Amino acid sequence: MKITKEEVQYVADLARLTLSKEEKEVFTTHLNDILMYVDILKSADTMDVEPMSHVVESAEAFRDDVVTPSIGTDAALANAPDHNGSAFRVPRVIE
Amino acid sequence: MEFEPVIGLEVHAQLLTNSKIFCGCSTKFGAPPNSHTCPVCLGMPGVLPVLNRIVVEYAIKMALAVNCTINPLSEWARKNYFYPDLPKGYQITQYAYPLAEHGWVEIETNGETKRIGIARIHMEEDAGKLIHDEKIPVSYVDMNRAGVPLIEIVSEPEIRSPEEGADYLRRLHEILVYLEICDGNMEEGSFRCDANVSLRPKGQESFGTRTELKNMNSFRNVQRALEYEIKRQKYILENGGRVVQETRLWDDAEGATFPMRGKEEAHDYRYFPDPDLPPLVVSSRWVEDIGRTLPELPSEKRKRFIRNYGIPPYDAEVLTSSRALADYFEAVAARCGKSKAASNWVMGDIMGHLKEDKLEMNECPVAAESLGDLIKLIEDGTISGKMAKEVFEEMWRSGKEPAVIIKEKGMEQITDPSALEKVIDDILAAHPTQVEQYKGGKEKVFGFFVGQVMKATKGQANPTMVNDILKEKLGAL
Numbered sequence: 001m002k003i004t005k006e007e008v009q010y011v012a013d014l015a016r017l018t019l020s021k022e023e024k025e026v027f028t029t030h031l032n033d034i035l036m037y038v039d040i041l042k043s044a045d046t047m048d049v050e051p052m053s054h055v056v057e058s059a060e061a062f063r064d065d066v067v068t069p070s071i072g073t074d075a076a077l078a079n080a081p082d083h084n085g086s087a088f089r090v091p092r093v094i095e
Numbered sequence: 096m097e098f099e100p101v102i103g104l105e106v107h108a109q110l111l112t113n114s115k116i117f118c119g120c121s122t123k124f125g126a127p128p129n130s131h132t133c134p135v136c137l138g139m140p141g142v143l144p145v146l147n148r149i150v151v152e153y154a155i156k157m158a159l160a161v162n163c164t165i166n167p168l169s170e171w172a173r174k175n176y177f178y179p180d181l182p183k184g185y186q187i188t189q190y191a192y193p194l195a196e197h198g199w200v201e202i203e204t205n206g207e208t209k210r211i212g213i214a215r216i217h218m219e220e221d222a223g224k225l226i227h228d229e230k231i232p233v234s235y236v237d238m239n240r241a242g243v244p245l246i247e248i249v250s251e252p253e254i255r256s257p258e259e260g261a262d263y264l265r266r267l268h269e270i271l272v273y274l275e276i277c278d279g280n281m282e283e284g285s286f287r288c289d290a291n292v293s294l295r296p297k298g299q300e301s302f303g304t305r306t307e308l309k310n311m312n313s314f315r316n317v318q319r320a321l322e323y324e325i326k327r328q329k330y331i332l333e334n335g336g337r338v339v340q341e342t343r344l345w346d347d348a349e350g351a352t353f354p355m356r357g358k359e360e361a362h363d364y365r366y367f368p369d370p371d372l373p374p375l376v377v378s379s380r381w382v383e384d385i386g387r388t389l390p391e392l393p394s395e396k397r398k399r400f401i402r403n404y405g406i407p408p409y410d411a412e413v414l415t416s417s418r419a420l421a422d423y424f425e426a427v428a429a430r431c432g433k434s435k436a437a438s439n440w441v442m443g444d445i446m447g448h449l450k451e452d453k454l455e456m457n458e459c460p461v462a463a464e465s466l467g468d469l470i471k472l473i474e475d476g477t478i479s480g481k482m483a484k485e486v487f488e489e490m491w492r493s494g495k496e497p498a499v500i501i502k503e504k505g506m507e508q509i510t511d512p513s514a515l516e517k518v519i520d521d522i523l524a525a526h527p528t529q530v531e532q533y534k535g536g537k538e539k540v541f542g543f544f545v546g547q548v549m550k551a552t553k554g555q556a557n558p559t560m561v562n563d564i565l566k567e568k569l570g571a572l
Contacts, residue, residue, distance in 0.1 A: 063147050076129045087236055089235055092233050
């Protein structure tokens, strides 16, 4: 096994996902299959290949530093489950 | 056992762009909550970030100013964690391939010069702001700051004392402000610092367990927090304990650091390349173009001031503390040609008055050229140093030229020998007793005559000439 049930639970917790016992079994198997496949890929010789993180090699994709209109507070809050008219309201979080 | 502190500092500096890093919303501070937001910075599904070119330019400027190597290819990454101030559930930052690496700044602590290495500089977006309700258990989220551009400057763990830490920060701050890419306001959070601190027995190579310090919003607090944390860790180690690796918050009122609650398990950020942004390619041509726009940096300016103006290192340090102040001094010195006098007036009278009236250098009511003229008027003997102070006060109040004020007030020194001779003749004639005393060897009376001349001329007689003429006349009697 490449990944344990505990590790699956840990990743689910980080992603704020609640998994049932059955789901945990299923995802452990799925993730395990994926990682096994990655092992097969690893066997390819990539010594002379530059690592690639993106399909586009380079792109001049810049904006100029110009202010464009914002959507406004009302529109920003329109879809929020809770707000006070000027800010999103969430359960208290303390650092 | 003697312990040695090992300190590394991470600085977050907000860049002075007009718009955010990945969208066109304004970065202006103090707007009504959530008024500077759009689907991109609110993290709505399906939106795409587009990089602000000026963010990259500013980051390159800083990287060059602190001697970094600029990587021709760098990469954007997602840092994943959940917090209400982070709308997308991840922060766009740079991780495996940052924009710049391997730089250094020179600091001077207690007369000793030392280089502090800079491991890396990368760009990232800021998060929103949380305001906690005082009565009910809710927090309010303002996304105006979400997406404001930041650079993070990470030092090597080469800082060995709280003083060195504070000096390093002052240097970085000074450079950022000189480059005009950050306003440096620590209170508003435009310049923030986190610290990593550990102790090791002196002579040992490997590092001890470190803690991370947050929430220090001034140079002084960084120094105090480091001092406290070093003491705390030393106490633990000397008593056979172990330092726990954790994040601690500085409490200014208590003068101590306390462990931060929660968020600990979230330290697994699962970074991966952001598929929404192509890799950032920076040509050497672009870097060279930016390099040509760099202003003279404070450390070079200091050296030049000492060399070219012959002013003491202390003066040079003070005068180069801001670009506006340095420019002002240079304009005064150029006008009057007397650099030490210019330095004295700028550091004393100008800086004192600015502080008193709570004005910035660019709001100074006395033009540099006018101050230069005033110094010239002292040098050529038109007015005395004492009168100059009076003229200066009037210049500060009215903004008038010194020559105009001197004329209006009739303050010119009397330098016409015949006029002075006349006054002196009258005084000698009016005080025969004192003349006799002087001739009898009582030389102290000389001061009396000088006083009388000054009184008669309302202090406007040129003192050197009065001395000379008096000596001559008394000697001839």
